[in-house]
Amino acid sequence: MDIATQLQNLYQAFGEIPGISIELHKELIAINVINDYAEATLFLQGAQLSHYQRHGEAALIWLSPDCDFQRGTPLRGGIPICWPWFGNLNKNPAAIASSYKEETAAHGLVREQEWQLNYINNLSDGRTHLNLQLPFNYTRHVEEPLQATLSYDIYIGKTLELILTVKNISNKPLNYSTALHSYFAIADIHETAVTGLENTPFIDCLNEWQTSTENTSLKIAGETDRIYQQVSGEQQIIDSGNKRIITINSQDSNSCVVWNPWIEKSQRLNHFPDTGYKNMLCLETGKILDDSICLAPLGSHQLSLQIS
Numbered sequence: 001m002d003i004a005t006q007l008q009n010l011y012q013a014f015g016e017i018p019g020i021s022i023e024l025h026k027e028l029i030a031i032n033v034i035n036d037y038a039e040a041t042l043f044l045q046g047a048q049l050s051h052y053q054r055h056g057e058a059a060l061i062w063l064s065p066d067c068d069f070q071r072g073t074p075l076r077g078g079i080p081i082c083w084p085w086f087g088n089l090n091k092n093p094a095a096i097a098s099s100y101k102e103e104t105a106a107h108g109l110v111r112e113q114e115w116q117l118n119y120i121n122n123l124s125d126g127r128t129h130l131n132l133q134l135p136f137n138y139t140r141h142v143e144e145p146l147q148a149t150l151s152y153d154i155y156i157g158k159t160l161e162l163i164l165t166v167k168n169i170s171n172k173p174l175n176y177s178t179a180l181h182s183y184f185a186i187a188d189i190h191e192t193a194v195t196g197l198e199n200t201p202f203i204d205c206l207n208e209w210q211t212s213t214e215n216t217s218l219k220i221a222g223e224t225d226r227i228y229q230q231v232s233g234e235q236q237i238i239d240s241g242n243k244r245i246i247t248i249n250s251q252d253s254n255s256c257v258v259w260n261p262w263i264e265k266s267q268r269l270n271h272f273p274d275t276g277y278k279n280m281l282c283l284e285t286g287k288i289l290d291d292s293i294c295l296a297p298l299g300s301h302q303l304s305l306q307i308s
């Protein structure tokens, strides 16, 4: 379906809903939401939320100013959905790596696909609820197709709530790892710390994947790429420059990633400004490595995240 027809259909279906507008950013369609609490922007490609800002406050989610909004290129920033694997496929548990064999994309397959906008509801409590769906039918490299339906619920309110529901509709187990790869907007990385991960084991992806723990809050002073395991409870980003604390809560996620590219990698990354590292910090809520999932036939799993 060409973009003009797609836009027409979206206007007809959703254009009259108060607070909703539909925009084309080069090749990508975005849904803008504004309500009494906040404003947000969601791209249909990857069901990728790119903006969330409570009225009168600084934006909470960071999006690279160097995005080129081309079909098939994941936006750098926002909250990408990493599924059915996180990171490099070959660094995943064997059951996952062998399910998808020679695939080379980082962070799975669904952040480049166009999700279907199922509905938008302005709720009586003032929040806006959007639901997007993606049928997954994987036939490459496998004898029998892997089939699942992904459903993504987004609640735009005083807090930002995201719920990713995966249902295995094939009659064989579905192995996957996943993460909501949140890029948070901060005033200054030099005045930022992460709490809630003290004494929690982490794999240092920049130091031979060695496991360590630290008993202090995490201050970023260089390229940081850590996969925390056995995570429980709330994490906080102390964004001193904005005089705020960003809180991150989740259900049934016992792994998370803290990532900042710092100076040298910022210069190497595409669609990423050289000084971008100063104003962003990724704290990614996931089901990764030992926390990965094996869904029984017809089984389903929900990963949920609340940001405030």
Ligand code: TA6
Pocket: 076, 087, 106, 107, 181, 225, 257, 259, 282, 284
């Ligand atoms: O989550 C951390 C990470 O895996 C980093 O290693 C870095 O690659 C980052 O994700 C960005 O991934 P992307 O595929 O969006 O470039």
